[in-house]
Amino acid sequence: MSIFSIKFVVAHISGIVYYSWLIFLGVGFIGMLMYFNRNLNENKSEISTIKKEKKDLESVFNNDRSFLWEIDKNKRNLKASKAVCKILNIDEFDYPNLIDSWKSSVYPDDLPDFLKFIDELDNRNGKSLEVRVYDGKCRIIWLETFVNVVFDDYGQVLKYVGTSIDITTRKLKEEKLRKNNHYDQLTNLPNRKKFYEYFTKQKKEKSDDIEMSIIILDIDRFKIINELHGRNLGDQVLIKVASKLQDTLGNDAFIARESEDEFMILLESSNEKKTKLIAEKLLNVFKKPIKINDQLFYLTISMGISRYPETAQDIDALYQQAEIAMYKVKDSGKSNYHVFMTDDAALIERKRRIEFGLKEALSRNELYLLYQPKVNLSTGVIYGTEALIRWKHPLLGEVSPAEFIPIAEESRIIQDIGYWVMFEAIRQNKIWHNNGICLDIAVNVSVLQYEDPFFIERIKQTLLHHDLDPKFLIIEVTESVMQNIDHSNRIIKELHDLGVKIAIDDFGTGYSSLSVLNNIFIDIVKIDKSFIDGILTKENTASLVKTIIQMGKSLNFHIVAEGIETEDQAEFLKVNECSYGQGYLFSKPLLPKDLPKKIT
Incomplete structure (x- = not known):
């Protein structure tokens, strides 16, 4: 044409x-x-x-982006300009010249709209249709079509003429924008907005008696990975987690990424029993480590579950309930799941009050330290002490460190609290030294402090301020800092050069291994209380503790057993050549004024 x-x-x-x-x-x-x-x-x-x-x-x-066409008054024959061949990737004489032939080229989902468009051509003046068609290479092309009716001198329809424009590029851009608004750019999972829309759609389309479950899944201690290894590696971990969730749940769930380390899962037609089985399955799946760049990451997950329509019917309420249930798991030790119950809301309110109160605790002098003596198991002589933080809230009363420390870490208030503990413990130890009581003092340090670029300098300045010899200070770190061995060794070496000792706290409960311990400059290994509790009743635990002691002696570490509560436990440790310990058998944590009495 x-x-x-x-x-x-x-x-x-x-x-x-x-x-x-x-x-x-x-x-x-x-x-x-x-x-x-x-x-x-x-x-x-x-x-x-x-x-x-x-x-x-x-x-x-x-042009090559649009073509002209006409349809006869009987709506059977179609003629088009040559540009149609280029747009649809077909030979010049192969383009369909019958409406019925065009029907086979229309994308199936758009065919009803296309047929309606043809049927209503008489009323389509100025109106457009967007339709997808397959080109000669079976690729989808988007066309926007405009039509006008041509009448003869007697007002009868003569034919229909129009223009079709290739809008594929525009549609792809719109789809990309839509995807950006509805999908997470890192994992390609749907985002929270898409999750909400999907839930609402399912709620409308399904029967009234349908049961659904919402799971909020959070990666425990994910911030540690970002702190120790950087955000790029943390992103790779998140991609692996998303893939693992998809592989595990398949088409049985709608999975979305809610925030940095939090995922949302919708289980359709799932009663509470089935939901719990799926939660158990996820816990077991994450027992296997994730491997990235030849490095293994052992992750645990905490899950909160809400139920539709049992606990709520509104998506916002269901999300809040699942999040409350998830935080209850976090507060109870992590690596588990919990189905929301009505009294759970009171627990989350307590957590919020604690977080808010922590921000004011230092300025209001509500925090204080107790000191637990460490003894030579052979002589019973106190040789040192560990500083333990306590908090007396004006309304909640005494709040356990097991409750407020994780909240302080999540809100990053732990840095200010940690440096206050360091300052106060060193100040108190200097007072004892001035009174003739020469003890070393151990201070626990969080991962966030350990990653602080001014960490070494702040310790150095605090020691200088109080004029305390660095050899009387022990820095206790958890095994989690061992994930980044190069960074750990650099910090530990600087502390050694300063004269400070390093202890690995709660050994056996975290990330380190014997090979790691052989490559870092530590002085002390502390055996966690959970192992000491079982040395007299569990043969495997007893064998493990014996191995740790022997390993420590061969590497010239001091071995300290935590949580000793009975004479029999102390005797077992002495027989197996563990030299040092602490626990209620010897002394509970003491106020500063009471510790000298214990020594004399």
């Missing part, structure tokens, strides 16, 4: 000269371009401008 034009000049009695082009599409009139000039001999440049505009108009109908 070709395009041609007719040029003519019209002189009006007023002297105005019209230059006109009628544009035709072989099968009918398309448009007219008209300019005028008062004097044919004046402004000759205007003629070249008109010619250029005429070419531009023709190019509109001959």
